[in-house]
Amino acid sequence: MIRLAKRVRDLSSSATLEMTARARQLAAQGKPIVNFAAGELDFDTPDFIKKAAIAALDQGFTKYTPAAGIAELKEAISEKFRRENGLSYAPHQIVVSCGAKHSLFNLIQVLCDAGDEVLFPSPYWVSYPEMVRLAQAIPVTIPTSPQSQYKITTDQLRQKITSKTRLLLLNSPSNPTGTVYSEEELQAIANVISEKDLFCISDEIYEKILYEGAKHYSIASFGKDINCRTATVNGVSKSFSMTGWRIGYFGAPEWVVKAVTNYQSHSTSNPVSMSQKGALAAIKADEKEVLNLLAPLQERRSLMLSELGTIKNIQFFPPKGAFYVFCDVSKTAMNSVTFATRLLEETGVVTVPGEAFGDRYGIRLSFAVSMSDIHEGMKRLKKFVEGL
Ligand SMILES: Cc1ncc(COP(=O)(O)O)c(C=O)c1O
Numbered sequence: 001m002i003r004l005a006k007r008v009r010d011l012s013s014s015a016t017l018e019m020t021a022r023a024r025q026l027a028a029q030g031k032p033i034v035n036f037a038a039g040e041l042d043f044d045t046p047d048f049i050k051k052a053a054i055a056a057l058d059q060g061f062t063k064y065t066p067a068a069g070i071a072e073l074k075e076a077i078s079e080k081f082r083r084e085n086g087l088s089y090a091p092h093q094i095v096v097s098c099g100a101k102h103s104l105f106n107l108i109q110v111l112c113d114a115g116d117e118v119l120f121p122s123p124y125w126v127s128y129p130e131m132v133r134l135a136q137a138i139p140v141t142i143p144t145s146p147q148s149q150y151k152i153t154t155d156q157l158r159q160k161i162t163s164k165t166r167l168l169l170l171n172s173p174s175n176p177t178g179t180v181y182s183e184e185e186l187q188a189i190a191n192v193i194s195e196k197d198l199f200c201i202s203d204e205i206y207e208k209i210l211y212e213g214a215k216h217y218s219i220a221s222f223g224k225d226i227n228c229r230t231a232t233v234n235g236v237s238k239s240f241s242m243t244g245w246r247i248g249y250f251g252a253p254e255w256v257v258k259a260v261t262n263y264q265s266h267s268t269s270n271p272v273s274m275s276q277k278g279a280l281a282a283i284k285a286d287e288k289e290v291l292n293l294l295a296p297l298q299e300r301r302s303l304m305l306s307e308l309g310t311i312k313n314i315q316f317f318p319p320k321g322a323f324y325v326f327c328d329v330s331k332t333a334m335n336s337v338t339f340a341t342r343l344l345e346e347t348g349v350v351t352v353p354g355e356a357f358g359d360r361y362g363i364r365l366s367f368a369v370s371m372s373d374i375h376e377g378m379k380r381l382k383k384f385v386e387g388l
Contacts, residue, residue, distance in 0.1 A: 011130055016352050019340065023350040034377035035350040036365040039175075040243040041293065041323070045278075049240060052281035056274040065273050067265035068257070069096025069249070073276050076283045077249050085204075086221040087232060089251030095260050096279075098271045100205045100235035100248030103260075104169075105131050106267075107201050107231050107250065110259040112137035112166055119160055120169035121152045123176050123326065123357035125203070128169055137166070141358055146317045146328065150177035154188045161196050168198055170219065173206040176357045176364040177326045178319020180214045190219050190226040200230040205248075206322040208239040209293060211301060214320040220251075228253050238322075239293070240282040247271055247279040297323055300367040300374055307378035311385050323368040326354070330361035332388055339363060347380040 019037050027033045056062075068074070074091040081087040081094075097103040104127070112118060114136035120128050122141035129139040142160055144150040157168070170189070172181040181189070193200050200219060207216040220230035235248030252260075270276075304325055308316050313331040329339045336353035340363060343349050354362020367374060 007134060007136065010133065016126065016356065019344065019350055019352060022344060023348075026344070026348060031348045033348045033350060034369075034373050034380065036367075036369065036373075036377055037350045037352050038366045038368055041238070041241045041368045042370065043241045043293070043296075045240065045242050045245070046282075048285065049242065049278045049282045053245075053274040053278035056277035061273050061277060063273065065270040065276060067270050068261040069094070069271060070273075070276050070280075073280045073283070076280055077251070080283050081218075081232070081251050085207075085218040085232070087218055087227070087251060089232075093254055093257050094249060094251050095257055095264065096247065096249045096271050096276060097260075097264060098246040098248070098268055099237060100203065100233050100250075101127060102246075102264075102268070102271075103231075103233045103235070103248045103250045104128075104201065104203060105134075106260045106263050107233070107252070107256070108132060108135045108137070108167070110256065110263055111199055111201075115164060116166040117162060117164040118167045118169060119157070119165060120171075121150070121174075123150065123174075123354060123359045123362060124169075125171055125175045126356045129358075138164070140165070144177075144179075146315065150174065150179040150317060150326070151181060151185060152189075154192050157189065157192050158196075161192075161198070165196070165198060168193060168200045169203065170200060171203040171205075173209060173214075173216065173319075173321025175206065175322050176324050176352070176354070176362070177317060178322045178324055179317070180210065180216065180320040183215070183217045186217050186219045187222050190222045193229060194225045198229065200226070201233060202230055203233045205233065205235055205238050207234065209297065209323060210321045211294075211298060212318075212320060216321070231256055236279045236282050241293075242278065242282065245272070245275040245278055247275050297367070300369070300371060301325075303371060303374050304365065304367045304378065307374070307382070311378075311382045313385055313388075314381075323366055325365045325367065326357075326359075327363045327365060328361055329363050332385060335360050336362055343381065343384055347384050349377050349380050349384075 112135040132139040231252035233250040316327040340353040352364040
């Protein structure tokens with residue numbers, strides 16, 4: 001019989017893509033749309049990065065590279081980890097993949113057997129549960145709330161650990177909540193990981209996007225033991241506005257790196273050759289050449305938060321990192337899907353329903369959009385909620 005594999009039939013579709021597709025239809029019918037669903041910055045990739053990729057093309061750098069990335073890029077990443085994160089990964093402890101998403105996918109594939117349990121806090125990034133299921137492992141969420149600043153406690157973590165638990169997925173700064181774990185909180189989590197003999201995948205893709213004095217710490221920098229049981233994932237998508245270039249990477253113990261290199265060599269082979277040259281320019285860049293993300297994002301964040309503050313019946317968590325505000329719409333007596341669908345159909349404002357992140361009453365608003373869109377979108381949101 002001709003049919004799809006079971007593990008693929010059960011995959012959920014992306015809520016973000018569904019909302020965006022509907023918004024596109026409405027826009028084509030002439031409806032003015034304000035899109036708060038974007039998962040990327042609206043800034044262009046800086047010129048010096050583009051030039052490096054163009055030079056690579058001109059020089060014929062268009063062939064296969066080593067599967068885990070070119071040596072110069074791995075050296076630059078090794079240096080970046082040392083300089084910015086206090087991590088000492090040698091170049092042979094680094095893999096460059098086709099985006100941080102690809103790094104995460106490959107890591108979960110090589111670390112999990114069927115039936116293994118993978119823990120992560122909820123609300124979570126949409127792809128975590130599906131990646132875990134594709135490895136035939138079992139996603140186990142640890143619920144968080146605005147009261148706990150969307151952070152897990154070590155007591156909660158201990159309660160969820162069973163003999164089948166293999167992995168903890170951590171994401172700080174977090175998408176969708178914008179929470180950022182402190183040094184002490186991460187240290188306490190590291191102690192449990194070590195004590196319970198687990199492995200940690202630390203997704204640090206939003207590390208450079210921080211507000212109100214928040215600081216980013218890499219959990220793998222807290223000593224030898226946690227370093228030996230962590231993969232630190234990062235990439236250039238968010239920090240340098242390079243989402244389309246598809247370059248992510250991770251540092252990890254050698255046994256993990258070897259397995260992922262092997263896995264990657266049989267699936268995608270190397271990440272795109274000229275994108276690697278662009279990423280090399282980005283990672284080696286002088287601080288002052290780097291895209292100044294923070295000033296415009298701070299301004300947009302402030303505007304969105306102050307406007308949200310005037311809307312009754314919507315509660316929200318002021319994010320300390322990333323570029324999303326996670327709101328609770330339970331007081332409107334609608335769940336997130338109904339709320340987001342009605343908001344789009346009635347006002348043309350696109351959001352992502354929290355259902356996609358494991359929260360039935362959450363709505364994610366991205367402020368990586370223009371100030372005028374924030375003004376307009378917030379005006380429509382307020383009118384919608386007040387008219388309910
Ligand atoms: C939490 C999180 N991790 C990883 C990624 C993947 O980033 P990349 O574009 O490098 O694949 C994203 C992108 O939205 C993200 O939000």
